[in-house]
Amino acid sequence: MTKSVAIVADRISWEERELIRTAPDHGLRIDWVNDESLCLGHPDAPSVRDFDAVLVRSRSYTRGGLIANLAETAGVLTLNTARAVHLCENKALLRTALRTAGVPVPDFRLVLSRRDFEKALDELEMPLVLKPVFGGMGKRVTLLRDTDLAQSVYDYVEDLGHAFEQACLVEPYLGGGTSVRCLVVGEELVGAAEFVSGGTDWRNNAALGNTSRAAAHDPDVVKIVGGVVAELGPGIYGVDLFRTDDGYVVNEVNHAPGFRGVATATGVDAASAVARYVRELVA
Numbered sequence: 001m002t003k004s005v006a007i008v009a010d011r012i013s014w015e016e017r018e019l020i021r022t023a024p025d026h027g028l029r030i031d032w033v034n035d036e037s038l039c040l041g042h043p044d045a046p047s048v049r050d051f052d053a054v055l056v057r058s059r060s061y062t063r064g065g066l067i068a069n070l071a072e073t074a075g076v077l078t079l080n081t082a083r084a085v086h087l088c089e090n091k092a093l094l095r096t097a098l099r100t101a102g103v104p105v106p107d108f109r110l111v112l113s114r115r116d117f118e119k120a121l122d123e124l125e126m127p128l129v130l131k132p133v134f135g136g137m138g139k140r141v142t143l144l145r146d147t148d149l150a151q152s153v154y155d156y157v158e159d160l161g162h163a164f165e166q167a168c169l170v171e172p173y174l175g176g177g178t179s180v181r182c183l184v185v186g187e188e189l190v191g192a193a194e195f196v197s198g199g200t201d202w203r204n205n206a207a208l209g210n211t212s213r214a215a216a217h218d219p220d221v222v223k224i225v226g227g228v229v230a231e232l233g234p235g236i237y238g239v240d241l242f243r244t245d246d247g248y249v250v251n252e253v254n255h256a257p258g259f260r261g262v263a264t265a266t267g268v269d270a271a272s273a274v275a276r277y278v279r280e281l282v283a
């Protein structure tokens, strides 16, 4: 029997279209539900109750965890779990949870004030990266090469942000412009690709233009991804790694991963892998 799944998202991109297109091949019907029209909170969650599962793909870094939490609490099968989404939305909490679980992450300092910032500059060596705790698409992620520039960059954080936007991390610049992006479905690493920044921008987010190539399933990558899944639980994740002299470290985990880049670089049918996994769970 066909099972019914809601993709809860702010918009439809390539990934959502692929999931909707491939769903019938896997015994699913997937509908897009705008994340602005759920009005969750009723104990029976009428806006999602009739779906067999809810796939949370909000790009916003404030909506996903709230939606996942209320849907899950109302008894609807929700992917990813609210706990995992909440952790992924907060770069400081995620780093701390992974580090506590023994998964290597970059050294970092939580910066909530100029005093914190100055201490972080003192304790860590340039070049450094300043980034929002709650952020996405590479926005405001800033490479600091010189101490003298750092103070004026921080003026923007201090003067233009609200408390929520002022929460930042400072961490060493790692990976030399390269990240390994891993797509995890369930407990499995289904594809990995190396992304290199496009040239005019130092960051290598897909949204900013980058180049990619398939990365073989290095046992070290498999191991670190296994550590992430052990901590967050099985789910659908984009795990971003930096290669360092001491091995891989987890930069971040995306709970609503874009998988076009990995799919294109590796030839993996990522949408089918996701659909199969969701179908198994709702069986």
Ligand SMILES: Nc1ncnc2c1ncn2[C@@H]1O[C@H](COP(=O)(O)OP(=O)(O)OP(=O)(O)O)[C@@H](O)[C@H]1O
Binding pocket: 106, 129, 131, 135, 136, 137, 138, 139, 141, 171, 172, 173, 174, 175, 176, 177, 179, 197, 202, 203, 204, 205, 240, 251, 252, 253, 254
């Ligand atoms: N410590 C670092 N060293 C080197 N490059 C970094 C570092 N942190 C971030 N970058 C670069 O900046 C990009 C964006 O940073 P990051 O992935 O941490 O946040 P984000 O992409 O904005 O978050 P999200 O992936 O959730 O949208 C990375 O893809 C990488 O190219």
Ligand SMILES: [Mg+2]
Binding pocket: 137, 138, 205, 240, 252
């Ligand atoms: Mg990123």
